[in-house]
Amino acid sequence: MAYQDGHLGGDDPNIVKFYESRRAESCCHYLLPHLKPSYSILDVGCGPGGITSDLAGLVPHGKVLGIDLSPEIVAQAAMKYQAPNLSFEAGDAEILDEKFPEASFDVVHAHMSLLHFKDPVKALKAWYRICKPGGIIACRNGKNFDIISLKPDLPVIRKTWPLNEDWMKWRGSDPEAGLHKEEWAREAGWLDEQRGGKLVMSESRQVHPIPMGAITGPFLDVLIKEGRTSAEEMVRLDQAWKEWEATEGHEFVTLASEMLYFKTK
Template sequence: MSKPSATYTHGHHESVLRSHTWRTATNSAGYLLDSLESHMHILDVGCGPGTITTDLARYVPQGRAVGIDNSAEVVEKAAALASEGGQNVTFEVGDIHKLNYPDASFDVVHAHQVLQHVTSPVEVLLEMKRLTKPGGIIAVRSVDFAAMTWYPEVEGLREWQQLYLDVARYLRGEPTAGRQLHAWAKRAGLDAEKVKAGADTWCFNTPEERKWWSELWADRMTTSSFAKNAIESKYATKEKLEKIAEAWRVWGAQEDGWFAVLHGQILCRV
């Protein structure tokens, strides 16, 4: 089976952005916040619709935050969001492997849910290191799809999990990135004694949370780029994806439903 170049597994369908726009500095970058100072300049790599970037900008009122993404369409959405907020946040289109900034341009270089989607995460970390000032911070967080867990067991969700792992790897990503971040950081030449590794979770269990989480995944199974990639890779058929989408709806309707998403995260001093 031939493999394409690294591709963003989810694409930018509404069902994907529904999740991305929910993200904030508090629920997605809390491990970084205590390290921020008001004067800092932050680069948010792979910023998506910019909700985390815009939120981080509020923590550096005398500094600035810059969001970079390779999708012009998503950057446009992020810029629209920024226009409603403060004046110290901007967004640009750029390739995370080679960004058009001089060495040591930023106090903090941050990436949320990015390294799981690239073919060479160590190369991206090297670029992040290049852009970070001496004494500055590299902050990275990524999910571990194999470590996700839920209750109750619903027929079809284990099939979903394995399908996601297969499709992500077909696209040359690494869906268990969270558990490997600290090792990749060391391979990128970061001082092991200055790499602080940790973990955090999202947990969905209220009726509102279950409805939101299950519906966005049900929609992704049939309408997002994930569906296209799953069929193209021959890991799934349209019928299989519809079955998995229904499994998500069944889980979402469970009164005792609970879903935990594990993230690995690292703070690295340069």
């Protein structure tokens, strides 16, 4: 995973702040109508655990396990969210088939995590294997890096947006993962005729209530050295996001791609 290379920690304060704003109703609404109270759910790349905790509340007779690469963020999630049917573990989401037996979960869910995998097809194969017959695999990612709505629309934010896209690529992530998910699912064999599963693709708005924050760390040094930005411009970007966040009615919306796979019984 991109985080595994040390380019960015999953427990980085900016990342935690950004991910803590994510909840089940806003981030996996496409999955919620299909849940049953007794389902067992694996939340892949659970981060600080907000979505994971919400899912646990929706399956009171089932169980929910959140897994994340960062032991630090898993510890934070376990401390903040506690319920009899909820647990968290540190683990590599790309090799889940080595961690869990076949047909372990009714639902395998991943929100905005597939883009960080070095081998997404391998991950999708693993998700298929650990999903029970008749179960569901649900995955949501940003479709691309385009902004649908930005209010207030501060020019400095849009000016630096391509740098954020390059930042993700430098970390080893794919900011256009949402464009490739269906292709990857086919490569993973989800739609082989003998399997008979059903794949449903959809799109919706992804509202970001808070900013991720300005670029920091080694990549910023690279950008400055190459003359693509400056330390002063990054200060202006940080100030612009603070102004955006402090403005009443602020809005930051991108387009998300959703994928639901219904595994045959």
